[in-house]
Amino acid sequence: MPDAHALVNDFVIKLRKRKIEGSKATAKQTAELLRSVISQQRIPHINQSGALIDAVKGVGEQLIAANPVELAVGNIVRRVLHIIREEDLSLATAAIGGLGLDAGSDDDNDVDGDEHPVLSAAAVAAAARSALRPPSLQTLLEDLPNSAAVPHASSSGGDSDGKSKSADKTSRSWKLKHNVIEAVNELIQDISTCHEQIAEQAVEHIHQNEVILTLGNSRTVIEFLCAAKEKKRSFRVFVAEGAPRYQGHVLAKELVSRGLQTTVITDSAVFAMISRVNMVIVGAHAVMANGGVIAPVGLNMVALAAKRHAVPFVVLAGIHKLCPLYPHNPEVLLNELRSPSDLLDFGEFSDCMDFGSGAGSTLLHVVNPAFDYVPPKLVNLFITDTGGHNPSYMYRLIADYYSADDLVLQRKPASRN
Amino acid sequence: MQFHDKIRVEKAKKRAVKQIETRKRVDLFRHLPQYEHGTRIPDLGSKFFLLDPVHPAVYKVGLRYLSGDISDGNARCIAMLQAFQESIKDYSPPEKTLARDLTAKINCYVSFFIECKPLSISMGNAIKFLKTRIAKLPLTMSESEAKATLLSDIDRFINEKIILADRLIVRHALTKIRDGDVLLTYGSSSSVEMILLHAHELGKQFRVLIVDSRPKLEGKLLLRRLLGKGLSCAYTLLNAVSFIMHEVTRVFLGASSILSNGTVYSRVGTACIAMVAHEFHVPVLVCCEAYKFHERVQLASICSNELGNPDTISKVPGRKEINYLDDWASNENLQLLNLIYDATPSDYVIMIITNYGMIGFRSPFEFTSWVG
Numbered sequence: 150m151p152d153a154h155a156l157v158n159d160f161v162i163k164l165r166k167r168k169i170e171g172s173k174a175t176a177k178q179t180a181e182l183l184r185s186v187i188s189q190q191r192i193p194h195i196n197q198s199g200a201l202i203d204a205v206k207g208v209g210e211q212l213i214a215a216n217p218v219e220l221a222v223g224n225i226v227r228r229v230l231h232i233i234r235e236e237d238l239s240l241a242t243a244a245i246g247g248l249g250l251d252a253g254s255d256d257d258n259d260v261d262g263d264e265h266p267v268l269s270a271a272a273v274a275a276a277a278r279s280a281l282r283p284p285s286l287q288t289l290l291e292d293l294p295n296s297a298a299v300p301h302a303s304s305s306g307g308d309s310d311g312k313s314k315s316a317d318k319t320s321r322s323w324k325l326k327h328n329v330i331e332a333v334n335e336l337i338q339d340i341s342t343c344h345e346q347i348a349e350q351a352v353e354h355i356h357q358n359e360v361i362l363t364l365g366n367s368r369t370v371i372e373f374l375c376a377a378k379e380k381k382r383s384f385r386v387f388v389a390e391g392a393p394r395y396q397g398h399v400l401a402k403e404l405v406s407r408g409l410q411t412t413v414i415t416d417s418a419v420f421a422m423i424s425r426v427n428m429v430i431v432g433a434h435a436v437m438a439n440g441g442v443i444a445p446v447g448l449n450m451v452a453l454a455a456k457r458h459a460v461p462f463v464v465l466a467g468i469h470k471l472c473p474l475y476p477h478n479p480e481v482l483l484n485e486l487r488s489p490s491d492l493l494d495f496g497e498f499s500d501c502m503d504f505g506s507g508a509g510s511t512l513l514h515v516v517n518p519a520f521d522y523v524p525p526k527l528v529n530l531f532i533t534d535t536g537g538h539n540p541s542y543m544y545r546l547i548a549d550y551y552s553a554d555d556l557v558l559q560r561k562p563a564s565r566n
Numbered sequence: 567m568q569f570h571d572k573i574r575v576e577k578a579k580k581r582a583v584k585q586i587e588t589r590k591r592v593d594l595f596r597h598l599p600q601y602e603h604g605t606r607i608p609d610l611g612s613k614f615f616l617l618d619p620v621h622p623a624v625y626k627v628g629l630r631y632l633s634g635d636i637s638d639g640n641a642r643c644i645a646m647l648q649a650f651q652e653s654i655k656d657y658s659p660p661e662k663t664l665a666r667d668l669t670a671k672i673n674c675y676v677s678f679f680i681e682c683k684p685l686s687i688s689m690g691n692a693i694k695f696l697k698t699r700i701a702k703l704p705l706t707m708s709e710s711e712a713k714a715t716l717l718s719d720i721d722r723f724i725n726e727k728i729i730l731a732d733r734l735i736v737r738h739a740l741t742k743i744r745d746g747d748v749l750l751t752y753g754s755s756s757s758v759e760m761i762l763l764h765a766h767e768l769g770k771q772f773r774v775l776i777v778d779s780r781p782k783l784e785g786k787l788l789l790r791r792l793l794g795k796g797l798s799c800a801y802t803l804l805n806a807v808s809f810i811m812h813e814v815t816r817v818f819l820g821a822s823s824i825l826s827n828g829t830v831y832s833r834v835g836t837a838c839i840a841m842v843a844h845e846f847h848v849p850v851l852v853c854c855e856a857y858k859f860h861e862r863v864q865l866a867s868i869c870s871n872e873l874g875n876p877d878t879i880s881k882v883p884g885r886k887e888i889n890y891l892d893d894w895a896s897n898e899n900l901q902l903l904n905l906i907y908d909a910t911p912s913d914y915v916i917m918i919i920t921n922y923g924m925i926g927f928r929s930p931f932e933f934t935s936w937v938g
Binding site: 387390391392393395398399401402405408409410411412413414415416417418419420421422424425446447449450453454457480484491492493494497498501511512513514515516517518521522 | 592594778779780781786789790793796797798799800801802803804805806807808809810812833834835837838841842845866867868871879880882884885888890891894897899900901902903904905908909
């Protein structure tokens with residue numbers, strides 16, 4: 150089994166050189182890498198989840214630094230951290246429950262808090278600490294003396310547990326790892342099958358004699374449209390070519406080979422054609438917490454045109470594309486500027502593009518951004534593998550898949566002492 | 567002519583190549599003349615002696631249209647009028663009166679031009695002007711006098727309505743450019759180019775952002791000319807317009823025509839630029855000579871448009887790896903659509919700069935008074 154460090158370094162190099170295309174491939178590879186890291190991580194006896202979390206955060210920081218614009222990497226890292234925390238919580242709950250106490254003791258902090266209002270915050274903190282670490286005499290002695298309410302409950306459990314403590318600890322750490330790896334496998338499975346789940350909803354949105362507009366290339370969109378075609382819905386597709394990458398040509402070729410009526414138009418013709426279009430369906434690079442979309446360049450223009458003509462703008466995105474961050478100045482911070490050679494031949498304008506030659510002829514700037522930001526007010530619907538959602542609902546999904554502690558991935562230096 | 571009426575089309579053209587082309591028609595544009603593939607030039611050559619003889623100057627200009635040599639509205643109009651001048655010089659009327667015969671000849675030349683490339687609105691207006699002048703010729707005038715009058719009329723038209731008009735537009739527009747401006751322009755418009763060059767000569771400090779689009783990529787030519795004169799430029803494609811619009815202070819656009827309900831009829835993509843500029847609260851100024859105004863009204867870009875060569879969409883010059891659509895003609899599910907013009911709604915435009923002055927847009931205007 151290759152060493153986790155070597156794998157991480159390989160992956161970091163690939164990310165930095167932008168060798169991996171597409172958020173789905175990136176997400177899948179990130180998840181697989183983290184799975185290897187977790188399985189190879191040696192776990193101490195106490196604070197297992199903390200060690201796992203630290204390890205994953207360390208790797209995650211490196212990956213995100215390699216390609217900050219590829220948000221899928223950060224998403225998967227945060228998902229895995231959330232999985233670790235959740236698994237740990239459920240294991241701790243099960244452990245305490247198995248010791249004859251109220252299974253929801255950790256959740257009944259408010260009940261304890263009612264009896265001892267002064268202690269509620271401390272009680273919650275103690276419960277949280279005890280959830281991360283198994284109940285043991287040592288951890289109890291570390292607790293504050295006036296938070297006796299909760300540790301009292303767990304101390305009785307801890308005392309009775311004392312005999313099988315050591316065996317329990319090793320089995321617990323193994324169980325934690327096992328559960329986490331199982332959950333990460335489920336995550337990888339979800340990422341791989343997100344297309345099918347999204348495509349299942351196609352039939353609710355595409356009816357007969359529809360005209361659909363799309364831009365660029367997206368695997369999700371292809372599967373979505375073909376699923377509607379399977380169900381014998383008749384529609385035609387206008388594909389905007391998406392210069393300067395011309396991915397629209399690839400999409401058109403694929404759609405035509407599957408038997409759909411396709412017309413390729415230039416991006417400039419989008420405003421002209423959109424009055425005759427029933428729906429705009431596009432894929433996304435990433436979805437931000439406010440419902441905004443990071444999409445291939447040109448989609449903001451399409452979204453504005455759709456808004457003007459009251460055409461529904463539908464974004465298809467797998468859950469792995471949902472990022473828990475809010476965008477600040479996304480055009481600049483979450484964008485990549487690509488090479489001018491896509492737009493201009495160096496031979497034509499080489500005298501003007503040579504910034505290193507000092508004074509001389511006038512200099513020319515060529516702007517070639519890779520992404521566009523579409524604000525949430527222009528999006529009508531998100532279709533994800535969990536169903537259709539409003540842009541204003543996306544923050545709610547974040548609470549399901551991510552933990553608040555993981556938003557900032559820098560490890561605090563104090564905890565490394 | 568209504569091109570969806572098959573019988574009429576067949577009668578008018580008598581070509582055998584129709585079958586392949588009807589399959590590749592985009593249904594939405596069946597009412598427009600479809601682009602016929604490049605078999606036209608040898609075809610025209612063979613028919614040169616079959617049609618009523620066309621004056622060589624007219625033939626030359628027609629070929630230049632066909633090859634795409636002249637695409638700017640003003641240039642097309644001037645070329646056409648100069649060709650008419652040549653043909654009028656060599657013209658000698660037969661038994662019929664000069665007015666009727668000459669009008670018939672002009673009609674014949676115009677249908678030749680239409681065969682090469684659909685007329686632009688500027689050309690249509692110029693032809694209307696010429697026909698009214700011919701009709702107004704007094705019957706008592708001698709042949710040489712009539713010809714001289716017509717030639718001087720055409721000269722005056724070109725001078726007043728195009729050349730001097732452009733100078734007036736430049737003078738008006740210069741008042742709208744301040745130091746430190748970032749000006750955005752789309753494609754290649756002769757009026758906007760003149761404005762930018764004059765402003766630079768006057769010493770105003772500004773930057774130019776040229777937005778270009780496929781398939782014509784006319785902005786590259788403008789870029790080359792502006793760089794040659796020393797303006798500091800930036801260049802991008804239409805997709806990136808949302809990215810750059812936040813630093814733009816003014817948008818200058820050219821137009822092929824302004825219609826009676828205020829709609830700006832110009833190169834495809836102009837509507838997108840105007841829309842994004844409107845969204846970012848950047849003023850949009852359209853520069854258009856008054857002779858290009860038309861009393862028609864149009865709501866969408868589909869009612870009346872021009873279709874270009876679909877092959878230019880499948881091929882990307884300079885990038886051989888983009889060859890996914892090379893065999894598009896053989897696939898019956900696939901069509902390529904190359905629109906030439908589009909209609910920008912009037913609420914996106916803040917001001918129209920013409921040689922008669924600057925027309926602001928707070929409420930829609932009727933432009934019929936400007937026409938003629």
